Amino acid sequence: MRELFQADLKALGDQLVEIAGLVREAMEKARTAFETADVELAEAVISEDARIDYLQTAVDEKAIELLALQGPVATDLRAVVGALRMSSSLERMGDLARHIAQQARRRYPDLAAPEPIRGDFRQMADHCVAVATEVEKLLATHDMVHAQAIVKHNVAINELHAKNFKTVNSSSWDASGATTADVTLASRFFERFADHGVSVARKVTYLATGEWEPVIEVD
Amino acid sequence: MRELFQADLKALGDQLVEIAGLVREAMEKARTAFETADVELAEAVISEDARIDYLQTAVDEKAIELLALQGPVATDLRAVVGALRMSSSLERMGDLARHIAQQARRRYPDLAAPEPIRGDFRQMADHCVAVATEVEKLLATHDMVHAQAIVKHNVAINELHAKNFKTVNSSSWDASGATTADVTLASRFFERFADHGVSVARKVTYLATGEWEPVIEVD
Numbered sequence: 226m227r228e229l230f231q232a233d234l235k236a237l238g239d240q241l242v243e244i245a246g247l248v249r250e251a252m253e254k255a256r257t258a259f260e261t262a263d264v265e266l267a268e269a270v271i272s273e274d275a276r277i278d279y280l281q282t283a284v285d286e287k288a289i290e291l292l293a294l295q296g297p298v299a300t301d302l303r304a305v306v307g308a309l310r311m312s313s314s315l316e317r318m319g320d321l322a323r324h325i326a327q328q329a330r331r332r333y334p335d336l337a338a339p340e341p342i343r344g345d346f347r348q349m350a351d352h353c354v355a356v357a358t359e360v361e362k363l364l365a366t367h368d369m370v371h372a373q374a375i376v377k378h379n380v381a382i383n384e385l386h387a388k389n390f391k392t393v394n395s396s397s398w399d400a401s402g403a404t405t406a407d408v409t410l411a412s413r414f415f416e417r418f419a420d421h422g423v424s425v426a427r428k429v430t431y432l433a434t435g436e437w438e439p440v441i442e443v444d
Numbered sequence: 445m446r447e448l449f450q451a452d453l454k455a456l457g458d459q460l461v462e463i464a465g466l467v468r469e470a471m472e473k474a475r476t477a478f479e480t481a482d483v484e485l486a487e488a489v490i491s492e493d494a495r496i497d498y499l500q501t502a503v504d505e506k507a508i509e510l511l512a513l514q515g516p517v518a519t520d521l522r523a524v525v526g527a528l529r530m531s532s533s534l535e536r537m538g539d540l541a542r543h544i545a546q547q548a549r550r551r552y553p554d555l556a557a558p559e560p561i562r563g564d565f566r567q568m569a570d571h572c573v574a575v576a577t578e579v580e581k582l583l584a585t586h587d588m589v590h591a592q593a594i595v596k597h598n599v600a601i602n603e604l605h606a607k608n609f610k611t612v613n614s615s616s617w618d619a620s621g622a623t624t625a626d627v628t629l630a631s632r633f634f635e636r637f638a639d640h641g642v643s644v645a646r647k648v649t650y651l652a653t654g655e656w657e658p659v660i661e662v663d
Contacts, residue, residue, distance in 0.1 A: 289525055296515030306508055306528065313532070390625065398621035403613040405624040410632065 230295045237287055237308050242364045244280045244315045245425075249357035251277070251322035252418065256350040258329040259411070260343075262336050270326035277319035284312040300432075307428045311364075314421040314428075318357065321418040328411055337407045339400050342392055346408075349385045349415045352378045356422035363429055372426040379419040386416040449514045456506055456527050461583045463499045463534045464644075468576035470496070470541035471637065475569040477548040478630070479562075481555050489545035496538035503531040519651075526647045530583075533640040533647075537576065540637040547630055556626045558619050561611055565627075568604045568634045571597045575641035582648055591645040598638040605635040 251270050258267035288309045291297065297305055328337045338346040356378045363371035389412040392398060393405055400408070470489050477486035507528045510516065516524055547556045557565040575597045582590035608631040611617060612624055619627070 289521065292511060292525070293517045293521050298512045302508065302512050306511070309525065309528070310532075313529075393625045394622040400621065402617035402619065402624050405621050406609065406612045406628040409625040409628045413629065413632070 230291070230297065230301065233287075233291055233295070234301065234304055237284065237291070237305070238364065240280065240284050240287065241308060241311055241315065242361060244277055244284070244312065244319075245357070245361040245364050247273070247277050247280070248315050248318045248322065249354070249361050251319055251326075252350075252354050252357045255322040255325040255329070256354055258326050259337055259350060260347060262329060262333050264330050264333040267326040267330040267333070271323050271330070274319050274323040277316060281312045281316040285309055288312075304432055307432050311425050311428055314424045315360075318360075318418050318421045321414045321421070324414045325411060328407055328414075332407065337411055339404050339408070342389060342408060345385050345388055345392070346411065346415075349382055349389075349412070352382045352385070353415050353418050356382075356419050360422050360425050363426060367429060367433055369430060369433065372430050375419075375422050375426040379423045382416055382419040386412050449510070449516065449520065452506075452510055452514070453520065453523055456503065456510070456524070457583065459499065459503045459506070460527060460530055460534065461580060463496055463503070463531065463538075464576070464580040464583050466492070466496050466499070467534050467537045467541065468573070468580050470538055470545075471569075471573050471576045474541040474544040474548070475573055477545050478556055478569060479566060481548060481552050483549050483552040486545040486549040486552070490542050490549070493538050493542040496535060500531045500535040504528055507531075523651055526651050530644050530647055533643045534579075537579075537637050537640045540633045540640070543633045544630060547626055547633075551626065556630055558623050558627070561608060561627060564604050564607055564611070565630065565634075568601055568608075568631070571601045571604070572634050572637050575601075575638050579641050579644050582645060586648060586652055588649060588652065591649050594638075594641050594645040598642045601635055601638040605631050 251273060254266045254270045257263055258270060288305050291305050292302075295301075331337075336343070356375055359371045359374045359378070362368070363375065389408060393408060398405070470492060473485045473489045476482055477489060507524050510524050511521075514520075550556075555562070575594055578590045578593045578597070581587070582594065608627060612627060617624070
């Protein structure tokens with residue numbers, strides 16, 4: 226029973242890794258779509274998000290089945306509840322990659338981010354791809370070095386988000402309302418994507434160490 | 445054992461109602477702070493959000509304890525897992541009310557929403573307070589009439605959100621970058637607040653009927 230349960234728990238973990246891989250791919254494609262106004266790639270991200278949603282539901286059903294049939298306690302219970310929560314964070318990350326792709330599609334053939342702020346967005350997107358890559362590795366290995374990397378990328382993203390906000394708020398900013406709205410939302414989407422990455426990092430850290438480090442407010 | 449569990453489950457439900465009440469109060473205050481640039485009320489929303497976060501953690505710990513000690517199955521299990529998820533939605537609603545309060549505080553003594561769009565924001569905020577009120581009633585009574593009301597308010601909010609987006613994207617929009625960023629984010633915060641309300645409505649409906657109606661995409 227116990228061995229079977231461990232096998233089930235491992236399968237649940239593998240499913241999370243699979244979703245994380247799809248989220249990473251989604252963010253990689255969304256980045257390129259956003260930076261090059263590649264509308265076909267944007268469409269791919271948008272349509273492929275359904276697969277992430279489907280897999281999240283599968284993880285949740287599997288987790289609930291494990292709770293019902295195995296009645297796990299202590300560490301095992303927290304692992305199953307953790308999987309439920311992480312699947313929810315990963316699903317949101319997929320949604321946010323989709324939102325970025327949708328912005329790229331909406332502004333096609335223009336680029337969503339205007340020239341003066343494009344470099345900052347490039348950095349933000351690179352950090353978000355890095356967050357997704359580290360989340361996938363963290364879930365696959367449970368090596369805390371990846372949790373720390375996620376937190377570091379998130380700090381950089383928060384700084385870029387604040388910088389974008391300052392840019393848009395400065396008196397020299399003269400872009401249209403449409404562009405300003407795009408920039409504001411895109412920056413928020415990237416920032417939220419990374420927040421959810423930190424949320425996954427916190428859960429894995431907690432499951433591995435019993436400590437809520439890295440303590441970072443995620444909202 | 446079974447009776448004790450039912451009492452525990454009821455206590456868990458009562459805690460969710462308590463959180464929902466605090467979320468409603470937060471949105472009521474955030475609305476007034478946003479509409480009247482009342483910085484003290486904004487401060488209250490911001491500081492009181494910690495209480496919602498605390499209660500969410502309490503619900504989650506209680507739910508995990510119930511899973512560990514009672515090993516519930518079937519409907520009872522889904523009720524406990526549902527509580528875990530609903531507490532997460534309510535906590536996010538509290539965060540979003542706080543974000544709206546933070547916008548009011550940042551623009552003080554100015555109003556965050558400029559004149560041409562103020563009426564639409566007033567409607568949005570009213571619908572959000574209504575969503576919060578219906579969520580509280582739904583959790584207290586499990587009467588599906590409140591779930592339906594939440595969905596209706598959400599439809600209205602989505603329409604106002606689209607209208608705001610159109611306004612900001614129109615050629616006649618000539619507000620500053622700062623104002624445009626505020627309006628864009630505030631509209632998104634209200635819209636997300638209602639989405640989480642729908643998410644709670646879906647979970648309660650599922651628990652009560654076994655059906656995923658009202659089926660509305662929440663992301």
